[in-house]
Amino acid sequence: MHRITIIGGGFAGLTAAITAAEAGAKVTVYEAHHTLGGRARTAEGPYRTNEGPHALYKGGPHWTWLQQRDLIGELAPLPPLEAARLRLRHKGALRRTPPFAMLKLLRRTPEQAPVDKDFRTWATEIAGEEGANAAAYYSAVALFHHDPGSLSAAFVQERLRRATKLPPEAHYPRGGWATVIDRMAARAWNLGVRVETLARVDTIPDDHGPVIIATSLDAARNLLKDSSLTWTSGRTALIDLALRALPRSRLLLHSRLRSSGGTPMIAGAPTGDAFVVSDLDASGWIERFTAQDRTLAPAGEQLIQGQIPIAPHESRADGIARAEELLDLAFTDWRDRVTFRREALANGRTGAVDLPGTSWRDRPRVDRGDDVYLAGDQVAAPGVLSEVSFNSALEAVSLAFKIRARAGLDLKHA
Numbered sequence: 404m405h406r407i408t409i410i411g412g413g414f415a416g417l418t419a420a421i422t423a424a425e426a427g428a429k430v431t432v433y434e435a436h437h438t439l440g441g442r443a444r445t446a447e448g449p450y451r452t453n454e455g456p457h458a459l460y461k462g463g464p465h466w467t468w469l470q471q472r473d474l475i476g477e478l479a480p481l482p483p484l485e486a487a488r489l490r491l492r493h494k495g496a497l498r499r500t501p502p503f504a505m506l507k508l509l510r511r512t513p514e515q516a517p518v519d520k521d522f523r524t525w526a527t528e529i530a531g532e533e534g535a536n537a538a539a540y541y542s543a544v545a546l547f548h549h550d551p552g553s554l555s556a557a558f559v560q561e562r563l564r565r566a567t568k569l570p571p572e573a574h575y576p577r578g579g580w581a582t583v584i585d586r587m588a589a590r591a592w593n594l595g596v597r598v599e600t601l602a603r604v605d606t607i608p609d610d611h612g613p614v615i616i617a618t619s620l621d622a623a624r625n626l627l628k629d630s631s632l633t634w635t636s637g638r639t640a641l642i643d644l645a646l647r648a649l650p651r652s653r654l655l656l657h658s659r660l661r662s663s664g665g666t667p668m669i670a671g672a673p674t675g676d677a678f679v680v681s682d683l684d685a686s687g688w689i690e691r692f693t694a695q696d697r698t699l700a701p702a703g704e705q706l707i708q709g710q711i712p713i714a715p716h717e718s719r720a721d722g723i724a725r726a727e728e729l730l731d732l733a734f735t736d737w738r739d740r741v742t743f744r745r746e747a748l749a750n751g752r753t754g755a756v757d758l759p760g761t762s763w764r765d766r767p768r769v770d771r772g773d774d775v776y777l778a779g780d781q782v783a784a785p786g787v788l789s790e791v792s793f794n795s796a797l798e799a800v801s802l803a804f805k806i807r808a809r810a811g812l813d814l815k816h817a
Contacts (some may be wrong), residue, residue, distance in 0.1 A: 405429065405804050406612045410604050410626070413441020415778040415792035416617035417587040418465075421472070422800045424594035432596060435603040439588050442752065443789075445579030450743050451699040452643045455547075455753070456690055456708045457580045458573035460565060463786055465793035474586045477577040479696035488678040488694075490733055492687075493537065497732050501541070501683065504534025508560075509567050516556035521759045523552030536683075538563055543686035545787055547753030548637040549712040551686065558757040565787050578698050607775065613803035617778040617796065620767065621751060627775070632767050634781045635758060636751040637712050640722025644707040645700050645743035649675060649735060676705060677733035682725075686712040689729050704742055707734070710749075719748040754788060755781040763791070769798045776803055 405428040409416050412434030424430045438444060446452045459466065459475070469475045490497045507530040516525055526535035539552035545562040548554065565572055576582045591598065604626065607614055616623045624632035680689040689709035693700050700706040709729070711722035723746055730737050755766055766783040769776050776799035780788070784795035 407431075407800075407803060408433070408611060408614045409617055410614065411441065411617035411622075411778075412436075412439040412588075412598065412600070413617060413792070414443045414584070414587075414789055415780075415796045416441070416615070417584065417591055418468075418793050418796035419615050419617055419778055419800050420591045420596045420598075421587065421594065422797055423804070424591065424596050426800070426804065428804065430591075430594075430596040432591070432598045433602040433604050434598065434600045437600050439598070439600070440581060440584040443580040443584050445581030445584075449701050450643070450645050450706060451579040451581075452706065452708060452745065453580050454747070455639065455641045455710050455749060456544075456688065456692075458575060458788070459583070460572045460787055460790065461574055462565065462568070462572045463790040463793070465786075465790055468793070469583070472590060474583060474590065475576060476582045476586055479575045479577045481571065481695060488675070490677045490680045491541075491683050492680065492729060492732060493683040495684065497677075497680070502533055502537050504530045505537040505541070505683075507534055508538045508563065516560035518555050518557045518757075518762050519760045520556050521553050522556040522559035525556035526552075540683050540686050541681055542566060543712055544681065544688045544710075546637065546686075546756060547639045547710060547712055547749070548756050549686050549714045549717075553758075555757045555759045555761060557762065562787055575692070575695055577696050579696075611774065613774045613776070615776045615778055615796070615799045615803065617792075617799075619752065620777075620779060620781040623777055623779070627771065629771070632777075634755045634766050636755060636781060637749075637753045638715065638717075638751070639749045639753050640711045640713055640719045640726065641747040641749055642707075642709045642711070642723055642726045643743070643745040644709075644730075644737070644741060646676070646705045646707060646734065646737055646740040647742060648703050648705055649740075676735070680729050680733045682729060685725065687725055687729060689726065689733070719746065722748075754791065769795055770802050774803070 407423050407428050407430050409420050409432045412432050416432055420430045420432050442454045491501055508526055522539055523535050526538055542551050542559050542563040545566045551559050620632055676691055678691055678694045691705055691707050693706045709726045711726045713722040763785050764783055768783045771777060778796040778799045780791045782795045784791050784798055786794050
């Protein structure tokens with residue numbers, strides 16, 4: 404029986420642990436915190452918030468893997484009536500439709516954007532400056548970067564297509580991501596995986612067997628004392644809000660005032676709380692998660708989560724101020740309805756972004772030599788968002804034990 408050590412009990416670590424155990428390995432997972440999940444943890448209590456907005460993209464390989472093992476659980480359905488309340492801020496006003504020029508970049512064509520050119524330059528040649536900027540900022544929902552237009556055109560194009568696909572690829576586990584993590588942890592335990600929490604690993608012993616480091620790239624760099632373990636990521640201001648739902652009488656009055664000219668009419672503004680607000684003037688995304696999943700907040704309250712990417716010279720306060728501008732446009736009297744509020748800054752914790760001339764193949768490699776392997780969202784593996792963690796975890800296990808054929812772990816890297 405093979406023996407393997409996994410450092411980190413987040414999504415990547417649990418994926419690696421399950422895969423290795425299914426292949427017959429004896430697995431030990433060390434997790435520094437008292438709970439598993441990493442950035443996929445969901446807060447306990449009445450407001451079930453994740454560390455920033457989380458979605459599970461159906462088109463990726465991890466979807467099939469999770470589904471085959473019954474690890475996804477119940478999904479929150481996309482409410483048909485709320486789906487029409489996607490709002491886009493463009494030129495300072497809320498609108499229901501994107502600029503026409505942006506639609507040119509959403510066509511399903513075989514044309515592949517170049518790796519060595521930035522997205523803004525490439526997209527401007529197709530859709531003009533306005534369309535290119537709008538498309539770049541819309542893609543920020545899957546990028547968490549303040550300037551998507553400056554990134555590799557191929558990198559941004561893939562995420563733009565996945566984020567705008569119909570029917571939507573993004574799905575949400577009912578009750579938050581913790582429900583998926585709990586199912587993964589249960590499967591790991593049932594397979595005999597030994598899990599030790601509150602167990603921080605500071606050094607790797609000389610006589611170790613295969614070790615998979617499934618932590619942030621910063622933590623892996625410190626653990627391995629390897630200064631080459633760096634890659635570009637983003638800085639994102641995060642905001643969680645719970646608002647009292649607008650009474651129906653207020654909604655009706657608000658609607659009548661707007662239709663009679665009693666209040667200023669914002670272009671395309673909703674009469675109730677928006678479902679999603681995407682900023683096309685800058686990077687930013689706000690979503691009302693309880694529109695799909697009422698279990699995330701107490702009855703009569705709406706849970707809203709937003710991510711506003713910020714530049715290196717900007718502060719968290721700058722990002723929160725932009726989030727409040729979007730809230731002012733899309734959520735009537737929201738300041739008077741707040742029952743819960745939390746803010747945070749995610750610095751280098753939102754996955755890898757590829758600059759022009761680079762792709763996922765150029766990121767820190769999974770195999771570090773001497774039976775040490777990396778898994779996580781900033782290493783050399785394909786995919787979008789959590790798919791990178793998943794693919795790198797499978798690659799790490801397959802390299803550690805050379806069990807591709809036996810465990811069915813072949814990854815078809817595009």
